Amino acid sequence: MSSYTIIVPDSSMLSRVCGTNDGNLRLMESFLGVPVFARGNELSIDSGDSSLEQKFRFAVDRILDEFSSGSGVVSDEEVVRSVINGGAECSLSIAIPGGTKKVFPRTRGQSVLLQKMRTSDIVFASGPAGSGKTFIAVAEALRLLLSHKVHSLVLSRPVVEAGESLGFLPGDLQDKINPYMRPLFDSVNAVLPPDTVKRLTESGIIEIAPLAYMRGRTLSSCAIILDEAQNTTVEQMKMFLTRMGENSKVFVTGDPSQVDLPRRTPSGFLHALNLLRDVDGISTAKLTSEDVVRNGLVKKIIQAYENEER
Structure with a gap:
C-alpha cells in the first residue's frame, strides 16, 4: 500500500488543520475511513485508492481555503466539521488556470x-x-x-x-x-x-x-x-x-x-x-x-x- 502526502508549507495552518490534541485529524479520519498522519509539514494517508486520495486532497484544500478566508466567527473545529459534513461538495471546486487560489463553494x-x-x-x-x-x-x-x-x-x-x-x-x-x-x-x-x-x-x-x-x-x-x-x-x-x-x-x-x-x-x-x-x-x-x-x-x-x- 502506497503513501499519499500533502505538503502544508504554513506551519500555523498545519497546526490548525490538526487541531487541539489532533482532534481535527480524528474528524478527518472518521470522514475518510483511514488514519491521517502528521509529520513535520506533511499530512499523509496510506492508500492506493485514487478516489480516496482525491477526497483527502479536496478536503484539506477546502479546509485551508476556509481558514484563509474565514472571519474568525466560527472555531477551527466547526470549519472542519462543516467541510466534512458537506460530503460530496468536497469534490466540487473551481480551479482557474493561472489563478491565485482554488475556489470552493462554501455552502x-x-x-x-x-x-x-x-x-x-x-x-x-x-x-x-x-x-x-x-x-x-x-x-x-x-x-x-x-x-x-x-x-x-x-x-x-x-x-x-x-x-x-x-x-x-x-x-x-x-x-x-x-x-x-x-x-x-x-x-x-x-x-x-x-x-x-x-x-x-x-x-x-x-x-x-x-x-x-x-x-x-x-x-x-x-x-x-x-x-x-x-x-x-x-x-x-x-x-x-x-x-x-x-x-x-x-x-x-x-x-x-x-x-x-x-x-x-x-x-x-x-x-x-x-x-x-x-x-x-x-x-x-x-x-x-x-x-x-x-x-x-x-x-x-x-x-x-x-x-x-x-
Whole structure:
C-alpha cells in the first residue's frame, strides 16, 4: 500500500488543520475511513485508492481555503466539521488556470449553483447580498475563459442609481461607470494575479459592457455575466438574453430584495425567473440568508430584515 502526502508549507495552518490534541485529524479520519498522519509539514494517508486520495486532497484544500478566508466567527473545529459534513461538495471546486487560489463553494446553495452553471447554458442566480452568487459566477466564468472553453468574458451591469445621481459623479463616462462595475472587478482580482487581470482587460479579452451599450451585439464563444439584474426592465432583460451567440454561457445574478427601479416598473429579473423557469437549457438557483459568507453580522442583518418583512 502506497503513501499519499500533502505538503502544508504554513506551519500555523498545519497546526490548525490538526487541531487541539489532533482532534481535527480524528474528524478527518472518521470522514475518510483511514488514519491521517502528521509529520513535520506533511499530512499523509496510506492508500492506493485514487478516489480516496482525491477526497483527502479536496478536503484539506477546502479546509485551508476556509481558514484563509474565514472571519474568525466560527472555531477551527466547526470549519472542519462543516467541510466534512458537506460530503460530496468536497469534490466540487473551481480551479482557474493561472489563478491565485482554488475556489470552493462554501455552502450547499453555492454548490447547487455551481453544478447548474456546469450543466446549463443560461443560469439565473437569485440571492441576498453576500451569498456568493456573483463571486461563484465570476470564478466559473474565468475558469471557462482561461481553460480556453470560451474566448472572452463580458461583465455587465445595469447603470441604475440607488438614490444617487450618476450625472453628478466626477470624470468622463468611463469614470462614472467604474464605480458600478467595481464589485465585479473585485471578484476578478480576488482570484487572478494583477498582471493577468491587466493583460486580459487591455487586450479586450475581459470586457466591461454596461447593459445600455449591448444592444445590437451578438456574443459568441463568450462567458457573459449580468450582475445586479434585479435592476433591469423587462425590455432590457429580453435584449440582454438575446445577445447570446454560439458556444456561450450566460450567468445572471440578482437580489430581488434590492430593486432600485422606479416605482411600478416591473423587474426584468423577476419576470424572467417566472417566464423562463421551464425552458430546457435554462436553470435557476435560489440562495438564501443561510448562504451568506460575509461577516457573520451580515447574515444576522439579512435575517432581521426578512423577519420584519414576514
